[in-house]
Amino acid sequence: MDNSPILIRGADEDRWREELEPRLKYLLDAKLARQGKGRYTPRTSEQMSAGLAALLLAKGETRAPRNVRRMGGGASKEQFVFELDGDATGGAEKFVLRMDPLEGIIETCRKRESQVLRAVHGVVPVPHVAFVDGDGAYMGQPAMVTRFVGGVTKPSAGGTGPSGVGIILGDRISEALAPQYVENLAAVHRVAFSPETLPDYAAPRPGTTDAALWQINYWSRVRTDDFIDASPLLALTETWLRARLPVCENPVLLHGDYRLGNFMFDESTLKMTAILDWELSHIGDVHEDLAYSLEPLFGNRDAQGRPLVATMMTGDEFLRRYEQITGFCVNRETLHWYRVLTSYKLIVMNVTSSPRAARDGTNHQNALLGYLAACAVGMSETLCRLLAGEEV
Amino acid sequence: MTPNAEIRLISAIHGLRDVIIPAVDPGQSLAVEQSGLILAQLNMLLKHLPWLGRYQTLCKDDMRSAAQSIAQGAWGGPLTERAASKLASLLEEAACEDPQAEYNRIGFAVEALQHAVAKDGQAEYRTRVDAEMLAFSRRQVLRERTWFRDSGFDPHPEELAEIAALFERP
Numbered sequence: 434m435d436n437s438p439i440l441i442r443g444a445d446e447d448r449w450r451e452e453l454e455p456r457l458k459y460l461l462d463a464k465l466a467r468q469g470k471g472r473y474t475p476r477t478s479e480q481m482s483a484g485l486a487a488l489l490l491a492k493g494e495t496r497a498p499r500n501v502r503r504m505g506g507g508a509s510k511e512q513f514v515f516e517l518d519g520d521a522t523g524g525a526e527k528f529v530l531r532m533d534p535l536e537g538i539i540e541t542c543r544k545r546e547s548q549v550l551r552a553v554h555g556v557v558p559v560p561h562v563a564f565v566d567g568d569g570a571y572m573g574q575p576a577m578v579t580r581f582v583g584g585v586t587k588p589s590a591g592g593t594g595p596s597g598v599g600i601i602l603g604d605r606i607s608e609a610l611a612p613q614y615v616e617n618l619a620a621v622h623r624v625a626f627s628p629e630t631l632p633d634y635a636a637p638r639p640g641t642t643d644a645a646l647w648q649i650n651y652w653s654r655v656r657t658d659d660f661i662d663a664s665p666l667l668a669l670t671e672t673w674l675r676a677r678l679p680v681c682e683n684p685v686l687l688h689g690d691y692r693l694g695n696f697m698f699d700e701s702t703l704k705m706t707a708i709l710d711w712e713l714s715h716i717g718d719v720h721e722d723l724a725y726s727l728e729p730l731f732g733n734r735d736a737q738g739r740p741l742v743a744t745m746m747t748g749d750e751f752l753r754r755y756e757q758i759t760g761f762c763v764n765r766e767t768l769h770w771y772r773v774l775t776s777y778k779l780i781v782m783n784v785t786s787s788p789r790a791a792r793d794g795t796n797h798q799n800a801l802l803g804y805l806a807a808c809a810v811g812m813s814e815t816l817c818r819l820l821a822g823e824e825v
Numbered sequence: 826m827t828p829n830a831e832i833r834l835i836s837a838i839h840g841l842r843d844v845i846i847p848a849v850d851p852g853q854s855l856a857v858e859q860s861g862l863i864l865a866q867l868n869m870l871l872k873h874l875p876w877l878g879r880y881q882t883l884c885k886d887d888m889r890s891a892a893q894s895i896a897q898g899a900w901g902g903p904l905t906e907r908a909a910s911k912l913a914s915l916l917e918e919a920a921c922e923d924p925q926a927e928y929n930r931i932g933f934a935v936e937a938l939q940h941a942v943a944k945d946g947q948a949e950y951r952t953r954v955d956a957e958m959l960a961f962s963r964r965q966v967l968r969e970r971t972w973f974r975d976s977g978f979d980p981h982p983e984e985l986a987e988i989a990a991l992f993e994r995p
Contacts, residue, residue: 475855505854662925663932665891665939666962669955672943729980800859804866807976810969814980817963 453651454635454715456542461651464540465658472794473535478502481513481572485530488571488578489517492564504529508805509537509712511574511797514581527581528563533574536795538787538802540655541712543567543575545633549714550579552630552686557617558582558707584697584706600693600744601733607745609703614696614743615754617708618726622685622719622759636716637684644681644717645770649674652778659785666813667784670777673820679767681718689713691722692731693743719761724771726751728779729815729825730808740825769819776816783809831874838867869975876988881924883991884968885931891961892916892931895938895954902945908938 451458478501485498494517501515511532516525533543544567550559560579569575587600602610626634637643653671688695690713697707725731727748732741742751752763783806790796791803818825828836841864849856873880892912899909912934921927939958942951974985 503853503855505858663888663929663936665932665935665958666966668936668939669958669962672939673955676943730978797855798859800862800866804862804976807973808978810966810973811978811980813962813966814970817959817966820959821963 449650450654450657453647453654456545456633456635457651457715460540460542461654461658464536467535468658468795469793471535473796475534475797476511476532478513481530481532482515484572484576485515485578488564488566488576491571494564498528501530508798508801509539509541510534528578529560529581530576530578532572532576533569534790534796534798535574536786536790536793538782538790538805539713540786542633543577545631545714546712547577548631548633549686549711552626553621553624553708553711556624557620558705559711560707560709582697582707584699586694586697586709589700602693602744606698606703610698610705611745611750612754613705614745615751616758617696617705618688618691618722619755619758621688621691621708622722624686626686626716631686631716634716637681639684640680640682642678642680644684644721645674645678645774648717648721648774648778649678652774652781656781656785659789661785661788664784666816667777667780670773670816670820674770674774674777677770679718679720679764679770683719684716685719687715687717687719687722689715689722689725691726692728694731718767718771720764720767720771721774723752723755723763724768724775727768727772727825728775728812730779730811772825773816773819776812776819779812780809780816783812831871834867834871834874838864838871841867865976869973872975872988873972876992878924879992880968880972880988881928884965885924885928887961887964888928888931888935889916889920891957892935894957895935898950898953899938900947900950901942904941904944905938905946905950908934908941912938 482498482501485501489496489498496517498515498517501513504512504514511530511534513530513532514527515530516527519525531543531546533541543565547562547565547567550562553559554561560582562577562579564578566572566576588603588606626636637647649671656667656671688708688711690710691708695708695710696705697709698705726742727740729740731743733744734740735747739747742748746754752768755761756763787802788806791799791806796802815825841860846860846864849860851857893916896909896913896916899905912931915931915934921930935958939954942954946954968991970979971985971988971991973979974982974988979985
């Protein structure tokens with residue numbers, strides 16, 4: 434049996450695989466080259482301590498890391514917390530280390546993540562970048578260290594499922610956080626960027642379909658590289674998307690994974706303390722971030738059965754608030770296109786990259802990735818409804 | 826036959842639940858999380874076990890049926906003609922014994938036809954292919970949602986029947 438994805442698209446296979454951000458293409462090429470070359474063993478605290486000491490020393494930090502220990506969560510990156518002794522006035526400083534496993538649900542770049550965190554620092558609450566090992570010279574794998582930020586991603590008393598799915602904020606918290614959720618997203622979209630501030634990013638040309646095309650090319654490439662099973666639904670979606678590429682007049686900085694579970698808040702003040710997980714950030718169409726927040730998996734439903742964005746507000750309320758803050762007029766047709774793209778990329782992550790890493794043992798959370806793949810069935814139901822033009 | 830797969834799986838669940846998990850240091854968050862997920866996965870597998878062959882066959886049969894519906898009457902340029910011809914010949918060949926392998930063997934050819942039709946298929950035929958594939962996908966998604974209902978991810982679990990209902994004739 435010939436399962437080669439080359440047969441699926443024919444002679445123009447190589448051309449579409451090239452049309453995406455150069456840095457992301459490099460990352461996917463590198464991933465493809467190392468696939469099948471070994472398993473990944475989760476690092477111990479002792480191993481991390483040794484790598485961290487070398488990294489810090491190379492960056493001019495003379496204090497040695499201590500009390501290095503693993504953090505919970507982190508479906509895509511290994512996460513550890515550690516301390517550095519304070520100065521003569523006392524008080525240890527706490528840091529968070531995020532390090533790539535060999536493969537995971539997404540393939541991203543610590544250099545880009547550190548660049549975007551620096552670009553948005555002071556605009557929206559984010560962790561402060563302390564040290565970066567972009568190519569893994571010291572840690573063995575690419576890594577980034579940020580200062581620890583206090584807060585929670587979910588109410589302490591509430592339950593949750595894997596990767597932040599299943600969090601419910603409740604009325605009191607929602608009332609306080611909903612405006613901040615929209616205001617912070619709008620602020621991200623207003624951030625000025627340049628090749629100097631984001632050297633590993635590429636911007637799509639304004640007034641073209643580049644923004645949309647790069648996304649569909651990227652996620653289609655992920656699918657063909659990590660192929661597991663045939664899916665006429667994903668093929669239908671890819672051809673549907675390619676036939677309707679929307680023009681993006683004004684590309685902006687996008688978070689790329691803006692949803693419940695990817696921000697922290699202080700339970701006493703109900704202020705957002707940090708927006709997290711910027712690894713999927715890129716420059717693109719505003720509608721992409723808006724559509725992502727509308728994905729039902731990242732919310733719940735109210736008593737009338739209406740889907741709630743991040744369990745806080747209806748989709749209409751979310752869009753109305755965004756339009757009020759920004760003066761931007763959401764194009765419903767373009768939003769629909771990006772909702773289909775959102776479903777496509779989330780399903781691709783969960784039915785290709787995730788089970789492949791779980792099967793090959795190239796992640797630190799293989800059991801989680803193997804289990805998480807099942808969440809794609811709910812997304813697939815959403816996708817079918819979107820393609821059929823039904824209410825979601 | 827003895828011990829059968831069910832007994833082996835149940836015994837592994839007992840060992841994990843009653844011996845391994847209680848011994849895991851609560852401070853080892855990765856081990857705590859992974860052991861809980863492994864237990865949930867094994868319990869879901871145990872529930873799937875009696876139905877696995879029938880489920881895979883059901884999915885495979887519907888894939889073949891959907892493929893038959895688009896392989897006939899293809900209309901378009903050389904890419905479409907070639908992909909439709911390839912799919913038709915695969916459907917005539919002897920099927921793989923493994924239903925999942927057969928699902929993929931036909932499914933890959935269906936995908937190739939979908940991409941070909943998007944390039945040079947006649948508009949009316951493309952509309953038919955898209956409609957057939959969406960209809961198949963909705964049936965397949967409903968099967969998968971039912972199959973994975975216990976994973977806890979489904980947005981509307983109340984819509985889903987028990988796994989046994991998948992095999993009842995309409």
